[in-house]
Amino acid sequence: MSSFTRRKFLKISAATVTVASGAAVLSKHSVTPAQAAKRPATGVQRIPTTCDICFWKCGAIASVRDGVLWKIEGNPDDPLSRGRLCPRGTGGVGAHFDPDRLRRPLIRRSDRGRDAWHEVSWDEAFAYIAKKMHAIKAAHGPEAVALFSHGIGGNFLKHTLKAFGTPNMAAPSFAQCRGPRDTGFRLTFGEDIGSPERTDIKNAQCLVLIGSHLGENMHNSQVQEFADAVGNGATVIVADPRFSIAAGKAKHYLPIKPGTDLALLLAWMHVLVQEGLYDKEYVAKHGFGFEQFAARLATFTPEWAYPETGIAPDVIRATAREMARHKPATLVHPGRHATWYGDDAQRSRAIALLNALLGSWGSKGGFYTPASMDVPAYPYPAYPKPARPKVDNPDHRYPFAHETITTGIREATITGKPYPVKGWFVYATNLLQALPNEQETIKAIQNLDLLVVIDVVPSEIAGWADVVLPESVYLERHDDLNVELFREPFVALRQPVVEPPGEQKPNWWMAKRLAETLGLGHFYPWKDIEEYFAHRLTAAGLRYEELKAKGILRGAAAPIYAADGVPLTFETPSGKIEFYSPQLEQAGFDPVPVYRKHEEPPPGAFRLLFGRSPVHTFSRTQTNRVLADMMDENEIWVNADVARRLELKSGEYVRLRNQDNVLSNRIKVKATQRIRPDCVYMVHGFGHTAKGLRHTYLKGASDSQLVTRYATDPLMGGTGMNVNFVTLEPEATRV
Amino acid sequence: MSRYGMVIDTVRCVGCMDCVVACKTENNVPEGFNRDWIAYDVQGEFPTLQMEIRSERCNHCDAPPCVYCCPTGASHVHDVGGVVLVDYDKCIGCKACVASCPYGARFINPEGYAEKCTFCIHRVEEGLDPACVSVCPTHCMHFGDLDDPNSEVSTLLASRRHHTLMPEAGTKPRIFYLT
Numbered sequence: 001m002s003s004f005t006r007r008k009f010l011k012i013s014a015a016t017v018t019v020a021s022g023a024a025v026l027s028k029h030s031v032t033p034a035q036a037a038k039r040p041a042t043g044v045q046r047i048p049t050t051c052d053i054c055f056w057k058c059g060a061i062a063s064v065r066d067g068v069l070w071k072i073e074g075n076p077d078d079p080l081s082r083g084r085l086c087p088r089g090t091g092g093v094g095a096h097f098d099p100d101r102l103r104r105p106l107i108r109r110s111d112r113g114r115d116a117w118h119e120v121s122w123d124e125a126f127a128y129i130a131k132k133m134h135a136i137k138a139a140h141g142p143e144a145v146a147l148f149s150h151g152i153g154g155n156f157l158k159h160t161l162k163a164f165g166t167p168n169m170a171a172p173s174f175a176q177c178r179g180p181r182d183t184g185f186r187l188t189f190g191e192d193i194g195s196p197e198r199t200d201i202k203n204a205q206c207l208v209l210i211g212s213h214l215g216e217n218m219h220n221s222q223v224q225e226f227a228d229a230v231g232n233g234a235t236v237i238v239a240d241p242r243f244s245i246a247a248g249k250a251k252h253y254l255p256i257k258p259g260t261d262l263a264l265l266l267a268w269m270h271v272l273v274q275e276g277l278y279d280k281e282y283v284a285k286h287g288f289g290f291e292q293f294a295a296r297l298a299t300f301t302p303e304w305a306y307p308e309t310g311i312a313p314d315v316i317r318a319t320a321r322e323m324a325r326h327k328p329a330t331l332v333h334p335g336r337h338a339t340w341y342g343d344d345a346q347r348s349r350a351i352a353l354l355n356a357l358l359g360s361w362g363s364k365g366g367f368y369t370p371a372s373m374d375v376p377a378y379p380y381p382a383y384p385k386p387a388r389p390k391v392d393n394p395d396h397r398y399p400f401a402h403e404t405i406t407t408g409i410r411e412a413t414i415t416g417k418p419y420p421v422k423g424w425f426v427y428a429t430n431l432l433q434a435l436p437n438e439q440e441t442i443k444a445i446q447n448l449d450l451l452v453v454i455d456v457v458p459s460e461i462a463g464w465a466d467v468v469l470p471e472s473v474y475l476e477r478h479d480d481l482n483v484e485l486f487r488e489p490f491v492a493l494r495q496p497v498v499e500p501p502g503e504q505k506p507n508w509w510m511a512k513r514l515a516e517t518l519g520l521g522h523f524y525p526w527k528d529i530e531e532y533f534a535h536r537l538t539a540a541g542l543r544y545e546e547l548k549a550k551g552i553l554r555g556a557a558a559p560i561y562a563a564d565g566v567p568l569t570f571e572t573p574s575g576k577i578e579f580y581s582p583q584l585e586q587a588g589f590d591p592v593p594v595y596r597k598h599e600e601p602p603p604g605a606f607r608l609l610f611g612r613s614p615v616h617t618f619s620r621t622q623t624n625r626v627l628a629d630m631m632d633e634n635e636i637w638v639n640a641d642v643a644r645r646l647e648l649k650s651g652e653y654v655r656l657r658n659q660d661n662v663l664s665n666r667i668k669v670k671a672t673q674r675i676r677p678d679c680v681y682m683v684h685g686f687g688h689t690a691k692g693l694r695h696t697y698l699k700g701a702s703d704s705q706l707v708t709r710y711a712t713d714p715l716m717g718g719t720g721m722n723v724n725f726v727t728l729e730p731e732a733t734r735v
Numbered sequence: 736m737s738r739y740g741m742v743i744d745t746v747r748c749v750g751c752m753d754c755v756v757a758c759k760t761e762n763n764v765p766e767g768f769n770r771d772w773i774a775y776d777v778q779g780e781f782p783t784l785q786m787e788i789r790s791e792r793c794n795h796c797d798a799p800p801c802v803y804c805c806p807t808g809a810s811h812v813h814d815v816g817g818v819v820l821v822d823y824d825k826c827i828g829c830k831a832c833v834a835s836c837p838y839g840a841r842f843i844n845p846e847g848y849a850e851k852c853t854f855c856i857h858r859v860e861e862g863l864d865p866a867c868v869s870v871c872p873t874h875c876m877h878f879g880d881l882d883d884p885n886s887e888v889s890t891l892l893a894s895r896r897h898h899t900l901m902p903e904a905g906t907k908p909r910i911f912y913l914t
Contacts, residue, residue, distance in 0.1 A: 226873075
């Protein structure tokens with residue numbers, strides 16, 4: 001059997017599905033008698049729930065008019081949304097009505113000559129999956145099954161797979177996103193900054209953003225607080241190769257050369273130390289290894305940084321002094337998507353150290369100490385102990401990875417080392433767009449005996465699956481309780497506000513049924529999820545009925561700043577803020593960050609940068625018709641002078657060719673003054689190649705497809721993705 | 736008599752389009768159309784740039800050309816707050832109003848009538864803010880009575896620098912942008 005060609009990328013669409021067993025597909029206006037009986041004939045119901053258009057999980061109130069979903073607004077009781085959702089949350093209605101949704105479980109049969117899916121019953125789907133899982137377990141052990149998941153919806157599937165006996169569960173949010181940042185902060189302060197971030201943006205008097213494009217990156221609480229800070233007259237300093245929305249609010253915009261942020265950070269710290277502007281008392285009290293740190297900064301002068309970064313020495317000094325003037329209410333934002341160049345954990349550590357010099361960790365306007373509600377976990381039976389350690393990071397190759405590395409699981413799946421991985425579950429993450437180098441992902445998939453994809457729409461990854469399980473969207477389901485670390489403790493409930501339009505099911509139901517099919521039913525002692533909620537909430541001294549009615553229950557607010565008595569403790573080996581890191585030194589890394597040049601694009605080529613739009617989340621909302629009406633394809637931002645030289649005009653289509661000769665789908669040019677001439681930029685998530693995503697199929701280009709090269713962070717295994725270079729090729733025919 | 740207007744703080748606005756989405760769901764605006772939109776006004780050359788971001792829509796002008804040119808009386812000034820509205824039953828879809836509006840605020844609904852922002856008069860008459868104002872995560876939008884000197888909109892206009900769009904068109908727009 002040829003392992004590489006046996007599996008074809010199957011586009012799930014109505015035309016390729018053969019109905020194996022009954023049940024007509026329901027239109028959005030169809031209702032079953034059971035549904036109709038539940039619905040009021042007329043009037044508006046307002047039902048509290050939480051949003052899941054992104055992982056921020058804002059408290060929301062959905063309005064259902066005459067039984068049909070009408071609109072979604074923020075829940076005023078919710079500390080995250082403060083009663084106002086972001087555009088994606090407001091547009092969440094489009095997720096429910098999306099005509100391209102998956103409706104029934106699908107199995108790709110073994111007769112692979114036919115590009116056809118069979119709709120099956122849920123029981124058939126679980127029986128098929130369980131049989132395959134038992135076979136994998138018998139041949140390779142339970143650890144040979146891995147899970148990739150994103151968001152709170154995956155909690156119960158994790159539970160089932162832990163019960164099955166595998167430790168291999170990862171989310172792209174670590175090695176493809178915030179991982180380096182969290183590692184950098186852990187190495188420095190002994191803690192990471194969490195999600196939602198513990199950044200006190202609204203009280204910052206000086207806010208420094210390094211490539212972080214708040215306002216385009218639409219994490220609701222952060223953007224609300226950003227507007228508060230700007231409205232309060234905070235000094236905003238933005239370093240970005242692109243004149244972002246945030247740059248438009250900045251007093252100082254630093255058009256930094258891509259890949260040189262660490263040089264700028266070192267020069268800023270040099271100025272603070274050399275001019276004695278840092279918080280001496282704070283550093284003396286909480287710092288470890290400051291003298292060694294200061295000595296190593298000596299050569300990183302603004303004059304040294306100038307040719308690297310393109311930022312003039314007087315600007316570097318002026319902005320460093322501005323930061324010092326407002327300390328400790330100066331927040332150097334650590335960003336979120338931090339996987340850029342492969343030295344990202346060290347860059348993030350430099351951000352942490354700069355904050356440490358300013359005394360902002362623990363201070364108002366800096367990093368607060370978050371609180372959470374004490375809601376005990378459900379008392380499940382103990383999981384079986386896996387016979388082998390996690391597969392992703394053999395011999396602790398990446399010694400400071402504190403979460404599982406997705407790309408490590410992928411590599412093990414390709415190589416079979418340290419042991420084979422033969423089954424993947426993929427929940428709510430479009431791996432082909434989330435991981436760099438899609439060919440490696442496809443190669444890994446070819447080695448699998450089982451690929452199960454759980455999604456709401458027929459995404460690219462679903463096209464590669466053996467079994468596709470259609471999940472109900474967040475407006476139609478319960479998920480696990482949301483207990484966040486935030487400014488004040490709270491617990492929030494996601495609950496259905498409308499019925500799903502087909503046979504879609506929530507993750508908790510799938511995970512429980514799968515466990516039962518696997519003979520692991522005793523890991524689900526509860527009958528349904530409401531019984532589970534009631535049990536956990538009762539244990540926390542709360543009432544489920546009250547949560548159900550309000551959507552949010554808030555705990556008592558406690559002090560969040562050191563000045564108000566919150567003790568500053570650091571879980572580092574020294575128990576202090578590690579300006580100099582012996583644990584890095586012992587592992588063979590720079591104990592104080594050092595800048596090293598990154599490869600630059602060859603003449604005629606541009607560095608490919610990518611980012612976010614406020615109206616889309618990753619590659620999962622482009623088919624939402626409401627949000628598609630806000631933005632239905634991405635553009636390639638090209639510096640206006642460069643565009644003139646290349647004879648390209650805004651609105652014309654080009655294709656991008658990268659250093660490995662990969663050619664993108666066509667994408668519209670945006671010729672603009674808002675970007676440097678040495679890079680181009682696009683919003684992530686477009687250029688879908690799955691035909692079942694009818695509305696968004698082949699609209700715009702996919703940055704992921706062009707990220708064939710990535711630079712792995714030696715500290716924690718993150719995949720730096722801003723290391724790809726592209727040229728622009730005009731489309732012969734203009735549309 | 737009240738005279739409704741909107742004051743939008745371009746300093747706080749990040750152009751996220753929540754106002755556009757909220758209008759769409761609140762008013763069931765058809766796919767492919769929007770009653771409001773975001774304008775990015777960029778001046779200068781890289782890297783010395785200025786950018787004003789504006790949430791734009793019908794200006795509910797005091798001197799509305801769309802009302803003046805409407806042959807059927809469908810476009811009219813509403814009794815409450817002087818809001819400019821379209822009576823869909825009277826509208827014949829002739830597009831005179833679409834052509835007359837200097838702000839491009841109107842479109843023809845696929846069902847054949849002119850459509851545009853109503854200031855969410857159905858909400859305002861219930862004591863609520865228009866949908867766009869009520870959802871804005873940056874709190875950059877304010878709605879109220881311009882003739883009431885104590886209203887939030889009047890106070891903001893009295894204390895902050897502001898401008899309107901195309902004052903030279905003589906339409907006397909009632910949406911003001913704080914700068």
